[in-house]
Amino acid sequence: MPIDATSPVPVFMQIADHIRRSVAAGVYKPGDTIPSLRAMALELVVNPNTVQRAYEELEREGVIQSRRGLGMFVTQDGVAGARARSLAAVQAAFTHGARAARAAGMSPEDTRAAFERACSDGQIDTRVQP
Amino acid sequence: MPIDATSPVPVFMQIADHIRRSVAAGVYKPGDTIPSLRAMALELVVNPNTVQRAYEELEREGVIQSRRGLGMFVTQDGVAGARARSLAAVQAAFTHGARAARAAGMSPEDTRAAFERACSDGQIDTRVQP
Amino acid sequence: MPIDATSPVPVFMQIADHIRRSVAAGVYKPGDTIPSLRAMALELVVNPNTVQRAYEELEREGVIQSRRGLGMFVTQDGVAGARARSLAAVQAAFTHGARAARAAGMSPEDTRAAFERACSDGQIDTRVQP
Amino acid sequence: MPIDATSPVPVFMQIADHIRRSVAAGVYKPGDTIPSLRAMALELVVNPNTVQRAYEELEREGVIQSRRGLGMFVTQDGVAGARARSLAAVQAAFTHGARAARAAGMSPEDTRAAFERACSDGQIDTRVQP
DNA sequence: GTGGTCTAGACCACA
DNA sequence: GTGGTCTAGACCACG
Numbered sequence: 238m239p240i241d242a243t244s245p246v247p248v249f250m251q252i253a254d255h256i257r258r259s260v261a262a263g264v265y266k267p268g269d270t271i272p273s274l275r276a277m278a279l280e281l282v283v284n285p286n287t288v289q290r291a292y293e294e295l296e297r298e299g300v301i302q303s304r305r306g307l308g309m310f311v312t313q314d315g316v317a318g319a320r321a322r323s324l325a326a327v328q329a330a331f332t333h334g335a336r337a338a339r340a341a342g343m344s345p346e347d348t349r350a351a352f353e354r355a356c357s358d359g360q361i362d363t364r365v366q367p
Numbered sequence: 368m369p370i371d372a373t374s375p376v377p378v379f380m381q382i383a384d385h386i387r388r389s390v391a392a393g394v395y396k397p398g399d400t401i402p403s404l405r406a407m408a409l410e411l412v413v414n415p416n417t418v419q420r421a422y423e424e425l426e427r428e429g430v431i432q433s434r435r436g437l438g439m440f441v442t443q444d445g446v447a448g449a450r451a452r453s454l455a456a457v458q459a460a461f462t463h464g465a466r467a468a469r470a471a472g473m474s475p476e477d478t479r480a481a482f483e484r485a486c487s488d489g490q491i492d493t494r495v496q497p
Numbered sequence: 498m499p500i501d502a503t504s505p506v507p508v509f510m511q512i513a514d515h516i517r518r519s520v521a522a523g524v525y526k527p528g529d530t531i532p533s534l535r536a537m538a539l540e541l542v543v544n545p546n547t548v549q550r551a552y553e554e555l556e557r558e559g560v561i562q563s564r565r566g567l568g569m570f571v572t573q574d575g576v577a578g579a580r581a582r583s584l585a586a587v588q589a590a591f592t593h594g595a596r597a598a599r600a601a602g603m604s605p606e607d608t609r610a611a612f613e614r615a616c617s618d619g620q621i622d623t624r625v626q627p
Numbered sequence: 628m629p630i631d632a633t634s635p636v637p638v639f640m641q642i643a644d645h646i647r648r649s650v651a652a653g654v655y656k657p658g659d660t661i662p663s664l665r666a667m668a669l670e671l672v673v674n675p676n677t678v679q680r681a682y683e684e685l686e687r688e689g690v691i692q693s694r695r696g697l698g699m700f701v702t703q704d705g706v707a708g709a710r711a712r713s714l715a716a717v718q719a720a721f722t723h724g725a726r727a728a729r730a731a732g733m734s735p736e737d738t739r740a741a742f743e744r745a746c747s748d749g750q751i752d753t754r755v756q757p
Numbered sequence: 758g759t760g761g762t763c764t765a766g767a768c769c770a771c772a
Numbered sequence: 773g774t775g776g777t778c779t780a781g782a783c784c785a786c787g
Contacts, residue, residue, distance in 0.1 A: 242694070245776095246375040247770055255470070262472030284696070284772050323471035327478070330464030331485035334457050340385070341453035342392030345486070348457070352482050355461035356475070377777060403759065414779050419761075427687070434502070436544070436759045436786035505761095506635040507785055515730070522732030544787050583731035587738070590724030591745035594717050600645070601713035602652030605746070608717070612742050615721035616735070637762060663774065674764050679776075696771035696774045 240281050248283060252291035254326065260300055260311055261323040267316060270308040271301060298322070370411050378413060382421035384456065390430055390441055391453040397446060400438040401431060428452070500541050508543060512551035514586065520560055520571055520579040527576060530568040531561060558582070630671050638673060642681035644716065650690055650701055651713040657706060660698040661691060688712070 238255045240248055259265050271277075274292065278285040292309055295301045300315035331352075338348040368385045370378055389395055401407075404422065408415040422439055425431045430445035461482075468478040498515045500508055519525050531537075534552065538545040552569055555561045560575035591612075598608040628645045630638055646661055655661050664682065668675040682699055685691045690705035721742075728738040 245377060245380065249770080250375065254467070258467060258470040258472075262470060286772060287770090290771085320471070323467070324473065324477075324481070327464050327468045327471060327473060328481050328484065330460055330467060331482050332488050334460030334464060335482075335485040335488065337384070337388060337453065337460060338457045340388040340392060341450070341457065342388075343454065343457065347454075348486070351454070351458050352461050352465075354458065355465040356478070358462050358465065372778095379777080400759095404761095405759085416780090417778065420777090422760085433760060434786090435761080438759060505637060505640065509785080510635065514727070518727060518730040518732075522730060546787065547785085550785090580731070583727070584733065584737075584741070587724050587728045587731065587733060588741050588744065590720055590727060591742050592748050594720030594724060595742075595745040595748065597644070597648060597713065597720060598717045600648040600652060601710070601717065602648075603714065603717065607714075608746070611714070611718050612721050612725075614718065615725040616738070618722050618725065632763095639762080664776095665774085676765090677763065680762090682775085693775060694771090695776080698774060 238281065240283060249287050249290035249294065252277070252281065252283070252288060253294045254323075256291065256295055257298075257300060257319045258323045260316055261320040265311045267311050267313045269311050271311065273308055368411065370413060379417050379420035379424070382407070382411065382413075382418060383424045384453075386421065386425055387428075387430060387449045388453045390446055390449040395441045397441050397443045399441050401441065403438055498541065500543060509547050509550040509554065512537070512541065512543070512548060513554045514583075516551065516555055517558075517560060517579045518583045520576055521583040525571045527571050527573045529571050531571065533568055628671065630673060639677050639680035639684070642667070642671065642673075642678060643684045644713075646681065646685055647688075647690060647709045648713045650706055650709040655701045657701050657703045659701050661701065663698055 238252075240251055242248060244251070256265075256271060259271075265271055271292075272280070274285050274288050277283075277288045281288070292301065292303070296303060296309070298315070298318055299312060300319045301309045302312050302315075303309050334351070335348065338351065343351075368382075370381055372378060374381065386395075386401055389401075395401055401422075402410070404415050404418050407413075407418045411418070422431065422433070426433055426439070428445070428448055429442060430449045431439045432442050432445075433439050464481070465478065468481065473481070498512075500511055502508060504511070516525075516531060519531075525531055531552075532540070534545050534548050537543075537548045541548070552561065552563070556563060556569075558575070558578055559572060560579045561569045562572050562575075563569050594611070595608065598611065603611075628642075630641055632638060634641065646655075649655055649661075661667075661682075662670070664675050664678050667673075667678045671678070682691065682693070686693055686699070688705070688708055689702060690709045691699045692702050692705075693699050724741070725738065728741065733741075
């Protein structure tokens with residue numbers, strides 16, 4: 238996963254978003270464990286505290302559950318929530334883009350063209366490496 | 368303009384984005400003045416210093432030029448830059464959305480549907496009131 | 498005279514400096530009048546209030562004296578002060594440059610070379626047009 | 628470093644100039660951190676926000692790079708820029724002095740003498756205390 | 758009235 | 773501890 242440290246959106250949110258999407262996509266299924274705090278921190282070259290905050294966030298949402306000494310497990314009923322939040326995030330991104338396009342005076346055609354371009358670019362595989 | 372204080376993207380950037388888009392859309396033309404620091408601050412219910420930061424950014428980009436005692440003026444050749452940056456921002460939003468959709472396991476059809484929904488929602492007029 | 502509106506040094510000071518130097522150089526001699534407030538403002542494309550502040554500054558220094566309805570006159574004993582202040586300003590500029598050069602790790606040779614270049618560039622005539 | 632609050636050049640610019648020169652001189656090398664916002668603010672008896680503005684400017688110039696929670700780091704390729712800007716500033720100071728000298732009617736000999744005096748005065752060590 | 762700088766002090770994100 | 777954003781309110785330069 239690409240972490241953008243310069244982005245205004247906090248790193249811990251980027252991590253949480255990523256896990257949430259992975260759960261929504263079925264990369265991690267209910268009962269699976271997600272990568273350990275330290276493993277994740279090493280992989281992303283990020284402070285463990287930052288990963289911790291992301292995991293806390295997901296636990297609060299009920300997507301994962303910690304079992305001391307065993308790791309973080311994807312819950313049975315958290316998948317629906319993860320899916321809902323992920324779709325909402327996608328919708329929010331598109332809505333934001335559409336509004337910005339309109340505010341900038343872009344024609345509907347150009348806006349649609351930008352979307353098509355985004356779909357091609359989006360083919361870049363962002364799957365997690367387990 | 369709607370300012371979202373809870374957004375991870377700083378308020379001053381939201382303001383700068385807004386003005387940039389307005390310039391790109393031709394709401395403010397070269398030679399025009401944009402709303403004064405204090406007027407903008409009052410309208411957005413934000414501290415004047417925050418507006419100032421936004422205006423500084425735009426001045427650095429060459430979109431506007433300050434004249435002490437007179438106001439901030441849209442430059443002749445800053446419009447192209449404003450346009451370019453605005454379009455890039457739109458593209459970035461769509462690309463981000465598309466990537467997130469793919470990462471969440473959304474089908475191309477659902478992704479496209481989300482975009483269409485965004486276009487309808489985007490019709491909300493976000494023009495500035497001068 | 499070239500006025501730099503973007504400079505951090507206030508416009509009124511730039512004007513005062515210029516007049517002071519002109520007096521020091523003998524362009525305006527004791528008993529002469531300097532250009533009227535409005536003439537100066539028109540020539541420099543500056544607000545009359547700004548010129549006024551410059552003239553006030555010079556009057557406070559004793560370089561000029563206003564005679565109502567007649568204009569601003571260079572005083573007999575103000576010339577020495579104008580000269581002293583102008584020389585001090587020159588000295589200050591060089592000292593500032595020398596310190597900056599040293600702080601930037603420039604060699605004495607390079608520093609001297611920069612000065613020589615400045616002398617060549619300085620030949621640009623900056624005399625007032627009466 | 629001496630901060631002159633009465634100078635027409637803003638304090639934050641004085642700070643940025645100082646750091647830029649230090650980087651140009653090799654006091655801070657690529658990969659080094661410069662003093663923290665708060666440390667600098669304490670040392671200069673200045674508000675942290677003021678230091679921040681200076682650091683922002685340097686980051687925009689590419690001289691330093693911020694890492695949240697870690698500090699501000701001198702970049703690999705920002706040193707050249709810092710050097711170039713610093714030399715340009717020295718040149719500007721000398722040119723300004725030379726022009727002022729000429730406008731004040733100083734002889735080339737006196738001008739040169741003023742420069743020599745500046746060089747002696749400039750020996751004052753303005754290195755930062757880390 | 759305009760923009761520009763500075764301070765004091767708050768809260769947040771990150772290590 | 774680090775940097776980053778925001779507020780409230782001050783003073784200055786300019787028109």
